[in-house]
Every structure is written in C-alpha cells, then in structure tokens.
Amino acid sequence: MTGASAAARSRLFGGRVGIEGATLVLFAGAIASYFLFPNHLALLTQFLVLMMFALSYDLLQGHGGIVSLGHAAFFGLGAYAAAILARTGYNDPLLGLAFAAVLSAVVALVLTPIIVRGNDFTRLLVTLGVASLVYEAANRMRGLTGGADGLPDFEIAPVLGLYKFDFEGRIAFIYAFMVFAMVYVFLWRVVTSPFGLALRGIRENTRRMPAIGSPVRRHLAVAYTLSGGIAGMAGAVLAQTSRFASLDMLGFERSAEIMMVATLGGSGHMAGVSFAALAFGWLKDVLSTASPKYWQLGLGIVLMLSVFVARGGIGGLLDHLRFRRSA
C-alpha cells in the first residue's frame, strides 16, 4: 500500500486509524453489550436499528451532501412491509427483510426524479411533503396498516428455520446485530467505491461534476435507492424484533431525529455516525426515564452543546484523538 492511497483513505474516512479503530471498538462493544446487559437486549436491539437507519441516511447527507427531512418514510415502509408480509403468513424473517429492502428501494427510486431536483432548501420541503403524504396514506389505509392503532399480533418464524425469537430477546439482538454488520460492511464498500468517490464529488462541488462528464442525476438516483433500501431494512428489523409496526415509524419526528444523529456523528464518518446513534438512543432512554415530561429539553441542551463542543461531530472527535496520539 503506497502512502498515497493510505492518505486517500485517511481522507475518505476522516482518519485511517480513527475509523478502523473506532469500527473495531464499535463491533467489540456491540458484542460485549450482549453479555454485559442481558436484561436490556430489547433496548440494545433498538440501538442497532437506529444505527442502521442513521448509516442509511448518512450515505445521502454525509457522503452525497443531499439533505432529506423525510427519510423515515422508507424506514416506516420497511417496517410495514415486513409486518404485513408476516401477517399474511409469509413470516420468514429474511424473506421479510428482503421484501422490505426491495420495496423501500423501489419506492425511493421512483421518488428520485422529484427529490434530486432543486437545491437543499427545496429538497427539505419536497422530502418533508412526500413523507407527510406517505404518513397520511398509511393513516387512512386502516385495513392494511391498522391506522393509528398500528399493526400488532404477528409471529415471526425462526431465523433460518433454526433460531426461534425468544422472550428475552437474545435471538432478536443477534439477528439485528447480524443485519447491522452486513449493512455496515456493505456501506463501507459503497463509500470506498468509485461510486462513493463520485458521491463525495457531488457533495464537494455539484457544479463541477457535469464538467467532468458525470451523470449526477443517475448517481443521486442510485444513492437514494441504496439508502432507501437500507432504511427499509432497518424498519423491517424493528418491526420483526418488536412484533409491531406503527405510524410513528413513518413520522416526521423520526426523520428529524436521524438528521440530528447524522449531523452529531460527523457527516460521512460511518463509525462516528454509529456512535452518535448509540449516544442519541441511550440519552433519549435515560432522559425519558428520568423525566418523562421534560426529557426533550435535556436532549435539546445536549444537542446544542455538541455543536459548540464538537464541531466535526463525534467522528471529528475520534479523528482528533487519533491525531493527538500520533503527534
């Protein structure tokens, strides 16, 4: 490996040792948490879901520089897809996962023409609008989605026909972890690929891209499709492991939340974004337990502080650690 490509990768991940070390810690921590917190597996599973969802959105915002305030539409779509499929009797988890991924990806692809148009501000409005429509549609189609009551009461078959989802949530955690690991590796490949480089090109200078012969719209369509599909998988995992799908999985709050998490993580830094999702999920849980009424206030303060304390997000902090150590 030449120094050049090492440095190129260092740019890519915002610090070679940083990202690889952080990724290692992330995975080791996830595995260790299974043994350390056997009574909190349901919560840990939710963290994994949040991390997957955050990573899917980071592909858009962090790497492509494309903002969206409606990404939960794909998350919710995946959740409902898995839930509805399971209720019709096709309750194999991997089948449901694949179905959710494909459906969300196709919907994302279909929506691209209206989303890639315009600039950041118009995109915020368009994605917000589309997500609201999806939400309202899900609300109205009670027969299919259960409306405001959500979709409870469905069974998920054992994973690979072998591992039955147990009451303690062990299999659910392991299943979510496996899907998370797959998503992480897949996205790592994507962001280090020629396509990933082109996405960062769009983020860094959209105007120059056509002048080097780049099909910008196609790149954005691919990014949206991949991102939507992965968001759908995250939703499916949540629905399958909690055996519930509901409107809030499609809601604006979830879309806004994931934008905060990606920003907090340091856009484009996969390990940073994962840790941010973890921190966000944990903080939300702690604060809402401590003060069911005012927890959002605490969350807001922490978020504001993070802007001043860690400008490059958690990913930036991780890199900073690396630089200090190597200096």
Add this chain to the structure above:
Amino acid sequence: MTPALSTQGISVHFGAFRAVDNVNLNVRPGARHALIGPNGAGKTALVHALTGSLSPTAGTIQVFGEEVSSRAEKDRVRRGLARTFQINQLFRGLSVLDNVVLAIMERDRKTAAFWRSVANDKRAHEAAREHLAFVNLTQHADREVRHLPYGSQRLLEIAIALATRPRILVLDEPAAGVPSGESHAIFERIHALPQDLTLLFIEHDMGLVFRFSDRISVLVAGQILIEGAPSEISSDERVKEIYLGRRAGHAA
C-alpha cells in the same frame, strides 16, 4: 478541414440584455485560439454556451462536425469538449489526487460501480499521478485541496480537465487571480500541452495572448469584432481603440 469547434449564430440573451449575440466561431484542430475582449463582453457566457452549462437562446454548435447543441454538458465532455473555470470549481474536501482520480473514473465510466474499491484501481491512480506530474503537483498529491496554495489550485483546475482526455480544451482565464510571475508558469504548462489538443482560451494579459496564441477572436458587446492572426489583431485600429487602448490607458 472540419473545425474542431464551430458555432453558427450563437446567442445568449438574458431578457433584453444580449450577453452573446449571433456569434460565429470556428476553431481549427490544434489551434491555440484566444478569445479576448473587455470585461462584460460575453466571453464567459459564450464558454458556458459552448460547453453546455448554459442553454443558448439561439444558434448551433458542432464538435468535430458533430452537432452537440442539444447535448447535455456531461455528454459534450464525453465527446471530447472539456473546460476549466474562471473561478475555481474544485472538490475542496478531497485530496488533490482524488480530484483527478474522480475525473478519470467518470471519463472511463467506472463510477457506477459501488461494489469495487477505488484504492484497488492502480491504473486510474497512475494516470492521475501522470496528470499531476504534468502540472507539477506531484508533491501535493495527498493534500486536501482546500489547503493548497491558490496558484496550485489553478493548475489543478487544468489537471482535472485534462483527466477527461479532451480533444478540445476551453480555458476560462486559466491564470485569473494569479500574480503575474506565476501566471507565466501556468501558461508555460499550457504551452507544453500536446499539439493535437485544440485550445480555446480566454485571457486578459495581452503579453500572454500574443505570445501563446496563433489565432485571436475579439469579442465586444457580445459580438465578434474581428478574428485573425495575432499580427492582424495587434495592428487593427478598432481593437487598439476599444480594447488595447483602454488597457494601455489603465496601465499608464
């Protein structure tokens, strides 16, 4: 001989304002063709129309005889028409090397691949390093562009355009904003480009224009005032009055 680049009646109007007005331009293959004219003459608007980043109000454009008027900017690049920008349009958060690698990969249509690794593409990296060596940026290859000195950024502008392997290169004030000592270095690199690469360039420094061009078009108020060899242009009274005279007056 088929011109490398040719336009018929190209106009760019912004409402009542005629930035470019009925321009017929022929650039022969291998030319060092300069486009000069006072500020606001419409030079950059013409370049935008040529390369497709702006839709002309009227007129047609051919690249080596092929009609490209209705082609998108990226498709003109793929037909060999590349450009640089008067104001740097670089990928500032990427390394210098990645800037060029990206252009190479787009040219080779490799960027659809999200399942391959950029780092493993040795050939693209070698080609990128050759382009960087040509513009003397080898030692900066791994630096982030935003930390690059301005003059080096101007050279990177050119390297990125070269990476698209153009047959015609349009240079919009390649030395804009660079101190005169360094602007010479930039033009020395342009001069070293292969003879079969057709160049159309905008430049304000008349010394550089007369030294490096073999053909000059003078654009005034959106129209071609005169086109000819440097000797014809330098002796033309209207040019002296409208353009050179005024510049000389400035300098005095």
